[in-house]
Amino acid sequence: MIQEEELREAIYRKYIRPTERKAAPVMGVELEYPIVNLNNIGLSEVTEPVDFQVVHRLAESFVVRFGFTEVSRDEDDEIYLAEDKKTGDTISFDCSFNTLELSFGVEENIHILKERFDRYYFFIEDFLLAEKHTLTGMGINPGYLVNRQEPVHNGRYRMLLHHLESYVKYGNQIHFHDYPHFGLFSCASQVQVDAEKGNVVEMLNTFNRLEPLKALLFANSVFTADPAHRFLASRDYLWKHSLHGLNPHNVDEYDKRLHSVEEIVRYISSESLYCLEREGKYINFPPIRLEDYFKEKVVRGEYFDPEMGRYRYASFEPGLEDLAFLRSFKFNDLTFRGTVEFRSVCEQPVPDVLTVAAFHAGLVAKLPELTKLLNQNVGLYQQGYSVGELREIFVRQDHTARFDDAAYQLLEQVLRLAEDGLAERGHAEEAFLQPLFERVEQRTNPALRLLEREKAGRAIREVILEYAGA
Numbered sequence: 001m002i003q004e005e006e007l008r009e010a011i012y013r014k015y016i017r018p019t020e021r022k023a024a025p026v027m028g029v030e031l032e033y034p035i036v037n038l039n040n041i042g043l044s045e046v047t048e049p050v051d052f053q054v055v056h057r058l059a060e061s062f063v064v065r066f067g068f069t070e071v072s073r074d075e076d077d078e079i080y081l082a083e084d085k086k087t088g089d090t091i092s093f094d095c096s097f098n099t100l101e102l103s104f105g106v107e108e109n110i111h112i113l114k115e116r117f118d119r120y121y122f123f124i125e126d127f128l129l130a131e132k133h134t135l136t137g138m139g140i141n142p143g144y145l146v147n148r149q150e151p152v153h154n155g156r157y158r159m160l161l162h163h164l165e166s167y168v169k170y171g172n173q174i175h176f177h178d179y180p181h182f183g184l185f186s187c188a189s190q191v192q193v194d195a196e197k198g199n200v201v202e203m204l205n206t207f208n209r210l211e212p213l214k215a216l217l218f219a220n221s222v223f224t225a226d227p228a229h230r231f232l233a234s235r236d237y238l239w240k241h242s243l244h245g246l247n248p249h250n251v252d253e254y255d256k257r258l259h260s261v262e263e264i265v266r267y268i269s270s271e272s273l274y275c276l277e278r279e280g281k282y283i284n285f286p287p288i289r290l291e292d293y294f295k296e297k298v299v300r301g302e303y304f305d306p307e308m309g310r311y312r313y314a315s316f317e318p319g320l321e322d323l324a325f326l327r328s329f330k331f332n333d334l335t336f337r338g339t340v341e342f343r344s345v346c347e348q349p350v351p352d353v354l355t356v357a358a359f360h361a362g363l364v365a366k367l368p369e370l371t372k373l374l375n376q377n378v379g380l381y382q383q384g385y386s387v388g389e390l391r392e393i394f395v396r397q398d399h400t401a402r403f404d405d406a407a408y409q410l411l412e413q414v415l416r417l418a419e420d421g422l423a424e425r426g427h428a429e430e431a432f433l434q435p436l437f438e439r440v441e442q443r444t445n446p447a448l449r450l451l452e453r454e455k456a457g458r459a460i461r462e463v464i465l466e467y468a469g470a
Helices: 004-019 052-066 110-130 155-170 200-209 211-218 235-240 261-269 320-325 355-364 367-376 387-394 404-425 430-442 446-455 460-467
Strands: 027-037 069-073 079-083 090-093 099-107 133-135 189-194 272-278 281-289 299-305 310-316 332-334 339-342
Touching: 004 261, 004 320, 027 110, 027 355, 052 079, 052 090, 052 110, 099 110, 110 133, 110 355, 155 272, 155 281, 155 299, 189 355, 200 211, 200 261, 200 332, 200 339, 200 355, 200 367, 211 355, 211 387, 211 404, 211 430, 272 310, 272 320, 281 310, 355 367, 355 404, 355 430, 367 404, 404 430, 446 460
Parallel strands: none
Antiparallel strands: 027 099, 027 133, 027 189, 069 079, 079 090, 090 099, 189 339, 272 281, 281 299, 299 310, 332 339
16 A cells, blocks of 8 residues: 555656756647548538548558658557657557547747648648548547547557446436547647746646636537537537546646645646556556555456457556556646646647647746736636636637627737747747637637538538648
8 A cells, every 4th residue: 555645756756856957948739630531521511431441541651751660550450650750750540540640749949840740731631632531620520420439449549438438337426428439539739838847836827727718719629419518619528528527637627726836746646547557458447536546455447358359357456657547638737748738729720730839839938927917817817707617608609708808808918928929939930820819800719610601501521621721
């Protein structure tokens, strides 16, 4: 049995110690894109699933074209992860072969990231369009109702989907939706930036308060499968009301203000663990808060036995090495790399691909000023609503406009601050923010534009290709 002090020391070593150095003005960017089959698309719906054979041929061709090194193949011997050893860039398939992810190694200049993105993306699009497929810049795959709902055939993704599907065992402990396979069709634009021990608390608190504004600015995951829950940014709902949200500390924004790195450590100890790998087997088990998990003598879980073709029970003794398998889905999350990862933003239309990176990089450069701006705001943040409540308002299609004036006025100030921050970085990156200024001026976002196009009777194929940058 591991003592509480041992656990907190281990959490400190993993999450806080990497911040005990000077932060560099660099970032890592991850872009998840839906793959869409363009064959026989109806006026308002995709009718044919993604052809995985097309995707597999694409992966093989991409690796050859760009000299990437294969890192992982699935149980069917298909590539699902490859890396450029020089840049650290990777191509992968996130959870399923319906989603292609481009991740970029650490870089300071957003223009360099854009150059690399363009090389990869244009090759991928030329290949896919020749096969009547495309990537598109949406946070929900528009073909999610017809696509094959199966994970990449490996232990990790099989375990993850099996875990999420087990929500039926938990009754009504929370409100669960009926889409445990949401990871197979939900796509995000994620950014990691360096944090320092001296500013990590401020960074988490300040960007946490920014979440309602980010919902207004970046919403791009319209979800209409459930008529009772129509969202502009459905990723909040999909994560919160899945088994990941059984412990609310694993998802969403922080519901309280953090005051010290010690409090960050305590918060992490209250997050839940639900899986690990032992002897080559991925084992999942009912989510257990870390502070309780390490008090257990034995934990019982289950793993997939490929020889028997079914799940079997397994018992094991917790060890501190299991901390490596903690998976948090916070909107703003401290990672073991000494970075803060911003992961609440839906994937954006391809023409606006690096707006998310520019937005966060500019504001990180102006963190004290951003903190002051938000602290002084009265029109939005001092109206009796929490950060979480405000974000919940803004992610809905039918949200009340009560706070819109105050929110958009503040959002324009935030963008000006981001622009100043990018100017200070000295790479002439300010132009990447221009689409965001246009959104604020027009009081719109990609999700609202999608709904406007649908209302005007535009065919879904046109919108898919528009958001693909075609």
